[in-house]
Amino acid sequence: MRADAKRNRDQLLAVAGTAVAEQGVEVSMRDIARTAGVGLATLLRHFPTREALLEALMHTSFGDLTAEAGELERAQAAGDALVSWVRDCVAWTTEYRGVTVLMAAAIEDPDSALHSSCVTLRAAGARLLARAQAAGAARDDIDGEDLFALIAMLAWAGDQPALAPRADRLLGLVESAVLVGAGGGRGTPDK
Template identity: 75%
Template sequence: MRADARKNRDHLLAVAGTAITEQGVDVSLRDIARRADVGLATLLRHYPTREALLDAVLRTSFDELAAQAGELETSSSPEDALATWLRDCVAWTTEYRGVTVLMAAAIEEPESALHASCVTLRAAGARLLTRAQAAGAARTDIDGADLFALVAMLAWVGDQPSLAPRADHLFKVVASAILTSAG
């Protein structure tokens, strides 16, 4: 890709990320194009669907969370690794309003542009959970799919204006239900 084309594409993704953070995943594609100072056709030429644009915007974060899980596996206790990753994953998911609904749907739809990223993220969390379970630090009656659903649930709570003030408390409640030694 030419340097100017890459620069334009990076600018478009940065603008889209800001718009999604501010207005949620249902932000108008026309608004994103206007903010990026390009035509809607240009946006659609690069990203033919909303999901394709979202995948491009979110993929770096998905990859970073998956990489973080790998780092935590070797640098932290199983309990601390799972708790840290869970908190960071929920915080990231809350940053992009409405993304949890798309992630929950994409994980079950192989044709979704977000599917591969969601599967990778769920697998990263599942590895941390399995490690904590093997160490006796996490309950054994949940799996990676349950953990992924709990992330979505906690992010949804944080996304609701009337519930957001309780999000940290509810995170602690859920974490203590997952981690056998949390209190």
């Protein structure tokens, strides 16, 4: 990639990250291009669809969360590893307004630019869940799809202005519902 093309791509991603965090995933592609100081055609050459732009924007974060799951598997007790990873996933998904809706749709759509990353992320969570279940720290009647849905639900709640103040309490309630026994993590959520 030529130096000027790389510079344009990097600038587009930087601007898009800020715009999506502030305005949500439906932010105008034209506004992103304008703020980045390039034409819409340049943006579309790099990212032909909104999903392609979002996938590029979130690719590093998906990779980081997947790697974190592997590190937690090796470094923490099973229940604590699961709780830590879920909390980090929820925190990350609330950084980009509206991304949970796209992720939930993308995981069911193999043609989506986000599909592969979402499937990989769900598999990482499923491994942590299975480990917690094998250790007796998590209920055995949920699976990776349920966990992914719970993360999406919690992130959606945190994205809603009326529910955002309760987001941490809701996360604690979900943790208590998923984890079992003394190794079950954080105990009773704050009232």
